[in-house]
Amino acid sequence: MSQQSASERKLNLSRSRALFQEAQQVMPGGVNSPVRAFRGVGGEPVFIERGEGAYLYDVDGNRYLDFVQSWGPMILGFGYPSVLEAVTEASKRGFTFGAPTQAETELARLVIESVPSVEMIRFVNSGTEATMSALRVARAYTGRSKIVKFTGCYHGHADMLLVQAGSGVATLGLPDSPGVPSETTANTLSVPYNDKEAIKQVFETYANEIAAVIVEPVAANMGLVLPVPGFLELLRELTAKHGALLIFDEVMTGFRVALGGMQERVQITPDLTCFGKIIGGGLPVGAYGGRREIMQVVAPLGPMYQAGTLSGNPLAMAAGIATLKELRKPGQYELLEQKSQLLGEGIARVLHDTNSDAQIVRIGAMFCLYFTREPVHNYADAKRASAERFASYFWEMLERGYYLPPSQFESCFLSLAQEEAHLQEMVQSIETVLRQQA
Template identity: 80%
Template sequence: MEKELKHTRSHALFQEAQQLMPGGVNSPVRAFRGVGGEPVFIDHAEGPYLYDVDGNRYLDFVQSWGPMILGFGYPSVLQAVIEASKRGFSFGAPTEAESELAKLVMEFVPSVEMIRFVNSGTEATMSALRVARAFTGRSKIVKFTGCYHGHADMLLVQAGSGVATLGLPDSPGVPAETTANTLTVPYNDSEAVKELFKLYPAEIAAVIVEPVAANMGLVLPQPGFLETLRELTSQHGALLIFDEVMTGFRVALGGMQQRVGIRPDLTCFGKIIGGGMPVGAYGGRKDIMQVVAPIGPMYQAGTLSGNPLAMAAGIATLKELRKPGQYEALERKSLLLGEGLERALRNTRVEAQVVRIGAMFCLYFTSEPVTDYASAKRANTDRFSRYFWEMLAAGYYLPPSQFEACFISLAQEDVMLEEAARTAEHVLRKLA
C-alpha cells in the first residue's frame, strides 16, 4: 500500500496561482488549509478516478462535492452535453429542456409543485429565503449552527463548510444589520427552536435546515427533530425550507424528504440536478412560488439560469438515476464501505465515529457521537490531517477537511470500496 507520490507540477502551479487568485484558489477549502500542505491540481477524471497534473490517480470520494453520482464522463450525460453544445452554449431565452428537467424534478420530489432554476446552491437558498419573506411578510429566519447554506451575507452566521475549516464564526464584510434577523440555534435542538417561536411567534418567516447536516462533516437528524420543525412552522405560519443541495438525489431519488416522509414548503437543490454543471434550483408549493417575478412581486433573475448545457446534463443524469435498482446499489455500496470502516476502527481501536446515510459518509476522529456543531468541532483535526495525507498517498482523494462529507458513486465497484476500507485500516494502525 505504501507509495510515494510526486506533486512537482501541482506545487509549481500552486505557486503561480497564489499570485493570481486569493490563496491560489477560487473556493477556500480547495487550498487545503484544513489539512495543511498544498493542494493537488487535477488534470482530468474518468469513471471513479481523478488524475492529477503529475499523473497520480485517486479513487475520488469528493466527486465535485456531490454531483458526480454516476461517475465522471458517464456516456449518456457526456453525449447529452455534446449534443446540446452544438446547438449553442447559452441563449438567455427559454428552452424546452428547462421544462423537461422541471418535470423530472417535480416527478421525483412531490413537494415541488413549481420550480425556478438558478446557477448555484447559494443562489437557491438566498432566493428561497427571499421568497419566504415575501410570502409571509416577515423578516426573521432561523438557521442551525454549523449548517452552511451558501455565502449570502444573511447566512454567514455560525456557518459550517469552509468557514468551519478556517475557524471563522462569521465573515468580515458582512454588516451586523444584515444578519440581525438571522436567528441561530444548535442542530438537533428542538427545544431551542420552540423557544425561538415563543419569543417571535409572528416574526419568523422561515426555518431553513439541511435535513442531513453535510457541511460540518455529516450529522444525522435525531428522531423527531425534523418532524418538530414541520409542526412548529405549520403552527406559526412560517415556512419550512429543506436545503437539499447535498442530499437531494443523493440519499434517495426524492431526497431526504422522501426518506423521512416530511413535505417541506420549499426545497433547494444543487449541482446534482445539472450532472455537475453550475446549476441550482428552488421550488415548492405553487402558491408560494407564484410570488416570484414575473407573475409575482419578488424579483430574482439570472442570464445563465436554465443554461441549456446544464439542463441537458441534468436531464440525462436524472433519467439514469430513476432506473430500477440504482439507489439499492448505492445503499449496498455505502453499507459495504461503512461496515469496512467500522471494522477498521474496531481492529485498530482508534477513537473515531463513522456516520453514513445513502451515498454519503464521514469519519470523525472523536470518541463521542456527533449530533451538532459543538460535538463536531471536538473532533481531532490534527489526526484527521494525518489520515487525509496517508490516504492521499495511497491513492484516495478525500475532502481536505474534517468538516466535509464524503461521497460514493455508482462508478465505484465493490472491490474498490473493500480495498479502500482495508487501506483505511492500514492507515489507522499508523495513527493508533
C-alpha cells in the first residue's frame, strides 16, 4: 500500500504546513535535527504547541498519545509536577552561572548510586558531547588511537563517529557524511552489530591499537535491535583481555530499560558509560562516567581536556534530580515493565491474527515495529524492512491520534503517564490499520 498524499489525509495540519514553509526559509530543511523533517515517511512535519501528561497537542489543535517523548527523556510524561516545580524554583535563582553548584553533586550522586559501574561522572550538554569525550578519555587512558563501533549504531554527530551510523543518517540514506575528512575516521573501525566473528577478527588484527569499543547495548538507532546472547559478554571479554576499554552508550537505554540501564539487565560492567535524555528530565544534558582511575585523566585532575560553559546547567540539574528521584521510588520500573508487556503482547497477538509481515521488538520501556518477518540482528537486516509499509502505518496511526517516530530506524518509548487503557486502545488501532493494509 502506498503512503497517503497530503490531500488524501483527513487530519487538519494546515497550520503546521504553513509554519513548515516559513521554517524552511530560515533553517536547513526547516528543522534543527534531520529526522524531524519527516523525510523517512514522506509529507511534512507536525509542529507541536505543548505537551501535557501522556499527550502532545499540535498547532492545529490535534491531540496525540505520544510515543516519541522527545526521543526518550519524558519518561514521567509532560509537566510532571515535581519536575516542573524543581525547574521553576531553579530558574528563580538563575539560569546559568558558569560556576559550581550543589545540584551538580546531587545529580552525580544519584547517577552513581543507580549505576554501580560509575564511580565518577562529568556532565556535558548532549549525548554527542558525552560519547566524543568518553572516547577521548579512552585514548588518553590507553595511549592508543583506534576505536571500534558497530554499523548502524549512532553515537552522535562527532566526525570520527559518522561512519556507518544509523538514526537520521540511515533515514536520509547517507552512509557517511560530506564534510568529514577521511583522515578523521581513519582510526574508526566499523563492525556489524551482533557479529561475534567479525569483532574477534578485528581484535586479532588490531589488538594493541584499539583504545575502546563503543556500543549501544541495545541498538536503538536502527529501530530496536537486541544483542544476541553472548555478544555483549564477548565484548567485555575481548576488551579486558587486550587492554581496551568497553564503553556502553546508554544515552537511550540509561534509566529507561532499568534503573541501572542495560548493564543492570545483563550484569555486565563497562569501563565507561555515556548518558543523556532522562538524566536531564527533558532539558539538554549529557554525561560520561566510569571507573575512578579512568576518569581521573580528565582535566583539571588529569591532562585530558574537556570543557563546557553550560555543562552542569542549574535548570538541567534540577530537572534531572527531580526525575531520578521519582524513578528511584519502589515499583516504578515494575510498572513500566507491566505496561510494556501489555502493549507488546497485544501487538504480537494482532500481528498473528492479521498474518502481517511485521514483528515487534521490545525491551523495558522501548519498542519497535519492523515490517518484515525476517529476524533483525543488525543494520543490514533492519534496512530490509519495508519503508513504504512503515510510512503508511505511521500516517494511519497519526490520523488516529498516535504520535510515533517518523522513521523506521527509531525506537518508540513508553512513559509512566500512559495508562493501560491508552495502550489497549492503541493495540486496537494497530489492528485496524494492519487489516486495512492487508
